[in-house]
Amino acid sequence: MRENQEFRPRILLVSVGMYGQKYLFEATDHDVGGDVVGIVDVADNLEKTFPVISERRIPVYRSLESFFARDRADLAVISSPIHLHTPMVLECLKRGANVLCEKPLCLTEEETLKLADAAKEAHRFLALGWQLNYDRGVLALKKDILSGRFGKPLRLRCVHAMRRGRKYYERSNWAGRITLDGREVFDSPFMNACAHNFQLMTFLLGDTMETAADILKAEGELSRGNPDVENYDIAALRFTARGDVPLLYYTAHPLQTKNLGQMGRAEFEHATLTWGKGQPFLVHTEDDQEIDYGTDGNTPLMQKLYDAVKCTVEGTAPLCGPVAGLAHLRAVRMAQALPVRDIDPAHATYLEEAGDRFVCVSGLEEAFLAASEAWALPGEMGIAL
Ligand SMILES: NC(=O)c1ccc[n+]([C@@H]2O[C@H](COP(=O)([O-])OP(=O)(O)OC[C@H]3O[C@@H](n4cnc5c(N)ncnc54)[C@H](O)[C@@H]3O)[C@@H](O)[C@H]2O)c1
Known part of the structure; x- marks a missing residue:
C-alpha cells in the first residue's frame, strides 16, 4: 500500500x-x-x-x-x-x-x-474489462458456489441476443470480420457483443475467484443471417465444461427484437440459479430458501475503472486478470471451427429504424426460446431457420 x-x-x-x-x-x-x-x-x-x-x-x-x-x-x-x-x-x-x-x-x-x-x-x-466479474453480487454468488453450498454444477444455459444493423457493422473495419489484414479477428455476437453471459457462466464454475472453468468440447449450429457480414451472426452452441457440465448458449444479431434476454439458468445438485435482464441473480435451494444476490444493475457498469484506479493506488490487482477470459477464448476458437450455414434470404425481412437498417431472421427468437427451454439446439428439435 x-x-x-x-x-x-x-x-x-x-x-x-x-x-x-x-x-x-x-x-x-x-x-x-x-x-x-x-x-x-x-x-x-x-x-x-x-x-x-x-x-x-x-x-x-x-x-x-x-x-x-x-x-x-x-x-x-x-x-x-x-x-x-x-x-x-x-x-x-x-x-x-x-x-x-x-x-x-x-x-x-x-x-x-x-x-x-x-x-x-x-x-x-x-x-x-469483463464487467460482470466486478459485480459485487456475482462475486458473492461465486464465493457461495465455490464453498460447495449448492453442490456440483449440473447444467447451465443462457439466451442473450442483441439486434445490430448497418450502423454497427459500418462503424469500423473489423466489425463482423473473420480476419483483417491477415490477422484473426473472429468478430461475432458470441465473441464480442454478447460474450458477457457466456464468460459469466464459465467464471461461475471456475475453481478459484480468478479463473474460469475449462471448456473441453463444442458442438453447435452457426448461421449467417446478414449477407453483408463475413463471420456467423447467429449461434446456438453447446459446450462441455470440465466435470462434464453442459453449457448452452444462444446468441445472434439479426433479430426483430432489440434485446432478447439475457435469460440464464444454472442447475446445481442442491439449488437452481436464475438471472435475467432486470432480474436478480436468484438462487432457489432444494430446502426452499431463496437467496437474492441482486441485479447486475446494482454494481455500476464502470466499477472496473474504479477498481482499477483503486488497485493502482494500493499496488494491488483486480480479480479479473488475464486468465478470466481463457475459457471464453477457447470456446470462441472451437465455435469458429464449426461450419456456418447461410440463411435463405426468403427467411429474412428488413427493418428500418432511427436511420439504421436491420436484417431480421424470421422465427429466430421463437427458435432460441424453444430450444433453450428444452436444453437443445434448434436443429435437434427439427426447428430450421
Ligand atoms: N465491456 C463491454 O461491454 C464492451 C462493449 C463493447 C465493446 N467492448 C470492447 O471494446 C473494444 C473496442 O470495441 P468498440 O466496439 O469500441 O470498437 P470501435 O471499432 O467502435 O472503436 C475502436 C476505436 O479504436 C480506434 N483505433 C483504431 N486503430 C487504432 C490504433 N492503431 N491506435 C489507437 N486507436 C485505434 C478507432 O479509431 C476507434 O475509436 C473491443 O475489445 C470490444 O470487445 C466491450
Missing part, C-alpha cells in the same frame, strides 16, 4: 470508439480517483466529437509511442479493436503502466499467457 493517500493515478485512455468513450465520459463526468492525462486514437476530429477533450485540455496522440515519448501514465485503459490489444498491452506494461484492457484480451492462449507473464515481469497488473 502506498503511503500517499493523495496519489491520483495518471490515466491514459487508449481508443475512445463505441465503447472506449464510456471510459472517457465516466472519468470526466465523475471523480474516478484518477485523472485522464491523454488519449491515444487514430480517429480524426476527436475534439469535435467529444468537446470535453478540449474543455479539459486532454492531449490526443495518434500512437502510444508519441504519448510515451512525452508523458507517463500509471494506468492505461485499452478499448481498441481486439486484434490490436496484444502489442498495445505489451507497450503500456513496458512503459510502466498498469493496464485495464477491454475484453476479449486477445485471440490465442499463447498470447494470453505471454501477456500475463509480461505483467508479472513488469510488476504491474493486467486487468480485463
Whole structure:
C-alpha cells in the first residue's frame, strides 16, 4: 500500500470508439480517483466529437509511442479493436503502466499467457474489462458456489441476443470480420457483443475467484443471417465444461427484437440459479430458501475503472486478470471451427429504424426460446431457420 493517500493515478485512455468513450465520459463526468492525462486514437476530429477533450485540455496522440515519448501514465485503459490489444498491452506494461484492457484480451492462449507473464515481469497488473466479474453480487454468488453450498454444477444455459444493423457493422473495419489484414479477428455476437453471459457462466464454475472453468468440447449450429457480414451472426452452441457440465448458449444479431434476454439458468445438485435482464441473480435451494444476490444493475457498469484506479493506488490487482477470459477464448476458437450455414434470404425481412437498417431472421427468437427451454439446439428439435 502506498503511503500517499493523495496519489491520483495518471490515466491514459487508449481508443475512445463505441465503447472506449464510456471510459472517457465516466472519468470526466465523475471523480474516478484518477485523472485522464491523454488519449491515444487514430480517429480524426476527436475534439469535435467529444468537446470535453478540449474543455479539459486532454492531449490526443495518434500512437502510444508519441504519448510515451512525452508523458507517463500509471494506468492505461485499452478499448481498441481486439486484434490490436496484444502489442498495445505489451507497450503500456513496458512503459510502466498498469493496464485495464477491454475484453476479449486477445485471440490465442499463447498470447494470453505471454501477456500475463509480461505483467508479472513488469510488476504491474493486467486487468480485463469483463464487467460482470466486478459485480459485487456475482462475486458473492461465486464465493457461495465455490464453498460447495449448492453442490456440483449440473447444467447451465443462457439466451442473450442483441439486434445490430448497418450502423454497427459500418462503424469500423473489423466489425463482423473473420480476419483483417491477415490477422484473426473472429468478430461475432458470441465473441464480442454478447460474450458477457457466456464468460459469466464459465467464471461461475471456475475453481478459484480468478479463473474460469475449462471448456473441453463444442458442438453447435452457426448461421449467417446478414449477407453483408463475413463471420456467423447467429449461434446456438453447446459446450462441455470440465466435470462434464453442459453449457448452452444462444446468441445472434439479426433479430426483430432489440434485446432478447439475457435469460440464464444454472442447475446445481442442491439449488437452481436464475438471472435475467432486470432480474436478480436468484438462487432457489432444494430446502426452499431463496437467496437474492441482486441485479447486475446494482454494481455500476464502470466499477472496473474504479477498481482499477483503486488497485493502482494500493499496488494491488483486480480479480479479473488475464486468465478470466481463457475459457471464453477457447470456446470462441472451437465455435469458429464449426461450419456456418447461410440463411435463405426468403427467411429474412428488413427493418428500418432511427436511420439504421436491420436484417431480421424470421422465427429466430421463437427458435432460441424453444430450444433453450428444452436444453437443445434448434436443429435437434427439427426447428430450421
Ligand atoms: N465491456 C463491454 O461491454 C464492451 C462493449 C463493447 C465493446 N467492448 C470492447 O471494446 C473494444 C473496442 O470495441 P468498440 O466496439 O469500441 O470498437 P470501435 O471499432 O467502435 O472503436 C475502436 C476505436 O479504436 C480506434 N483505433 C483504431 N486503430 C487504432 C490504433 N492503431 N491506435 C489507437 N486507436 C485505434 C478507432 O479509431 C476507434 O475509436 C473491443 O475489445 C470490444 O470487445 C466491450
